[in-house]
Amino acid sequence: MRIIDTHCDALLKLQLSQRNYDHSKLLNFTNATDLDCSYERLEKGGVAVQFFAIFIHPDVPSDEKWQHALEQVNLFYTEVLGKNPNMKHIKAWDEMDRLQDDEIGAVLTLEGADAFGNDLMKLRQLYRLGVLSLGMTWNNANLCADGAGEPRGGGLTLLGKEVVQLNNEHHVLTDVSHATVKGFWDIVELADYPFASHSNARTICDHRRNLYDDQAKAMFEKGGLIHVVFNPPFINKDSEDADISDVIKHIDHLCSLGGVGQIGFGSDFDGISSFVTNLEDASHYPNLINELLKHYSEDEVKGFAYQNFLNHRPK
Ligand SMILES: [Zn+2]
Numbered sequence: 001m002r003i004i005d006t007h008c009d010a011l012l013k014l015q016l017s018q019r020n021y022d023h024s025k026l027l028n029f030t031n032a033t034d035l036d037c038s039y040e041r042l043e044k045g046g047v048a049v050q051f052f053a054i055f056i057h058p059d060v061p062s063d064e065k066w067q068h069a070l071e072q073v074n075l076f077y078t079e080v081l082g083k084n085p086n087m088k089h090i091k092a093w094d095e096m097d098r099l100q101d102d103e104i105g106a107v108l109t110l111e112g113a114d115a116f117g118n119d120l121m122k123l124r125q126l127y128r129l130g131v132l133s134l135g136m137t138w139n140n141a142n143l144c145a146d147g148a149g150e151p152r153g154g155g156l157t158l159l160g161k162e163v164v165q166l167n168n169e170h171h172v173l174t175d176v177s178h179a180t181v182k183g184f185w186d187i188v189e190l191a192d193y194p195f196a197s198h199s200n201a202r203t204i205c206d207h208r209r210n211l212y213d214d215q216a217k218a219m220f221e222k223g224g225l226i227h228v229v230f231n232p233p234f235i236n237k238d239s240e241d242a243d244i245s246d247v248i249k250h251i252d253h254l255c256s257l258g259g260v261g262q263i264g265f266g267s268d269f270d271g272i273s274s275f276v277t278n279l280e281d282a283s284h285y286p287n288l289i290n291e292l293l294k295h296y297s298e299d300e301v302k303g304f305a306y307q308n309f310l311n312h313r314p315k
Contacts, residue, residue: 001046001285001286001289001301001302001305001306002046002047002048002305002306003045003046003047003048003049003265003285003289003305003306004047004048004049004264004265004305004306004309004310005037005047005049005050005051005227005265005266005267005269005282005285006051006107006109006133006195006197006198006227006264006265006266006309007051007053007109007111007177007197007198007227007229007266007267007268007271008036008037008050008051008052008053008267008268008269008270008271008282009053009055009268009269009270009271010029010035010036010037010038010052010080010269010270011052011053011054011055011072011075011076011080012053012055012057012072012270012271013027013034013035013270014026014027014029014035014072014075014079014080015068015071015072015075017034018071018075026079027079028079028083029079029080029083029084030083030084035270036267036269036270036280036281036282037050037267037269037270037281037282038282039080039084039086039087039104040283041281041282041283042104042282042283043086043104044282044283045281045282045283045284045285045286046285046286046289047104047282047285048099048104048105048306049090049096049099049104049105049106049107049306050104050105050106050107050282051107051108051109051133051197051266052076052080052106052107052108052109053109053110053111053271054069054072054073054076054108054109054110054111054115054126054131055072055111055112055138055271056068056069056112056114056115058114058138058139058140062114062117065114065115065117066115066116066117066119066122068115069110069115069116069126073108073126073129076106076108077089080106081106086102086103086104087103087104087105087106088103088104088105088106089105089106089108089130090105090106090107090130090132091130091132092132093132093171093313093314093315094315096310096313097310107130107132107133108129108130108131108132109131109132109133109134109135109175109197110126110131110133110134110135111135111138111175111178112135112136112137112138112142112147112178113134113136113137113142113143113144113145113160113163114137114140114142114143117143118143118159120162120163120166123163123166124166127166127170127172131172132171132172132173133172133173133174133175133195133197134163134167134172134173134174134175135174135175135176135177135178135179135197136156136160136163136174136175136178136179136183136187137178137179137183138178139178141154143157143159143160144156144157144159144160144163145157145160145179145180145183145186146180146182146183147178147179147180148178148179148180148208148209149208150180153180153181153182154180154182154183155180155182155183155185155186156183156186156187156190160183160186161186161190164186164187164190164191165190167191167192167193168190168191168192168193171192171193171314171315172193172314173193173194173195173197173313173314174187174190174191174193174194174195175195175196175197176188176194176195176196176199176211176215176219177196177197177198177199177209177229177266178209181212181215184211184215185215185218188215188218188219188222188224192314193224193313193314194219194222194224195224195225195227196211196219196224196225196226196227196266197227197266198227198228198229198231198266198267198268199211199226199227199228199229199234199266200228200229200234200235200250201213201216201250201253201254201257202215203253204235204249204250204253205234205235205236205237205250206237207233207234207237209229209234210234211226213257216254216257216259217257217258219259219262220257220258220259220262223262223312224262224312225262225263225264225308225309225312226254226259226262226263226264227263227264227265227266227309228247228250228251228254228263228264228265228266229266229267229268230242230247230265230267230268230269230272230275230276230279231268231271231272231274232272232274232275232276233274235247235250235276240274241274241277242276242277243276243277243278244276244277244278244279244287244288244291245291246276247276247279247288248291248292248295251263251292251304252295260300260303261303261308261311261312262308262312263303263304263308264304264305264306264308264309265285265288265304265305267282269281269282289301289305292304
């Protein structure tokens with residue numbers, strides 16, 4: 001079954017390997033076993049579209065963040081696209097409709113506005129480079145918003161609100177996955193295309209990265225999507241262990257809130273250090289699909305896998 005996966009951190013892993021300044025250590029996107037989302041694993045798992053996040057670690061000094069972002073964009077072009085002819089860059093949403101069966105679409109996203117600081121020219125440049133989904137923060141605060149790990153729990157700043165407006169104008173998703181509760185509500189109010197690229201249900205696992213029921217319902221009412229994440233600590237409270245049935249509990253719960261047509265998958269592969277049993281990398285997607293088919297109709301599972309995203313993506 002064809003899959004749309006809306007979050008991975010393969011670009012960061014590629015960049016870290018490149019920054020060893022030893023060319024023999026640069027991970028090979030085609031088949032490196034260190035990559036959960038290598039081309040071969042995506043192909044084996046039936047992934048039709050993979051989102052690739054630009055993510056800058058908070059330890060990177062502010063004046064080096066833009067350089068780090070450009071390095072990751074460069075690796076997206078040279079290693080992900082350039083060396084794998086069947087990887088196709090999705091630069092506009094309707095290009096997903098023209099993928100051939102043997103092609104895998106690649107979507108560039110940004111996880112954290114600190115990459116561009118307060119320089120909206122840089123943001124416009126990122127749109128031109130193909131960024132189609134933008135999360136304001138990782139867990140730390142930046143000039144646009146507080147992240148889910150900030151104790152003060154602030155929402156969007158004036159700059160953050162301006163960025164949401166620019167996302168709307170560019171038909172870019174505004175990702176709530178690392179937002180504070182207050183930031184979430186600011187985004188749901190202002191964004192034409194609110195989106196949770198990799199978050200679960202907080203009623204099932206009380207973690208700051210997950211969404212309360214009223215948040216999930218608001219997303220669904222606004223036409224937004226919630227893509228469930230395969231990171232065990234976001235699945236089972238205080239646990240590094242989870243199996244596929246635990247992931248399905250989150251799907252069941254989000255469906256009970258009205259989300260059957262508006263949920264999908266956002267693995268967080270290459271950004272996580274513990275794994276769901278039998279779902280350790282992108283090649284294992286059929287294990288999840290087969291288990292879901294025991295609980296849901298084929299149409300519903302196709303919805304989770306890709307059709308829900310296609311139905312609710314920006315135009
Ligand atoms: Zn994340």
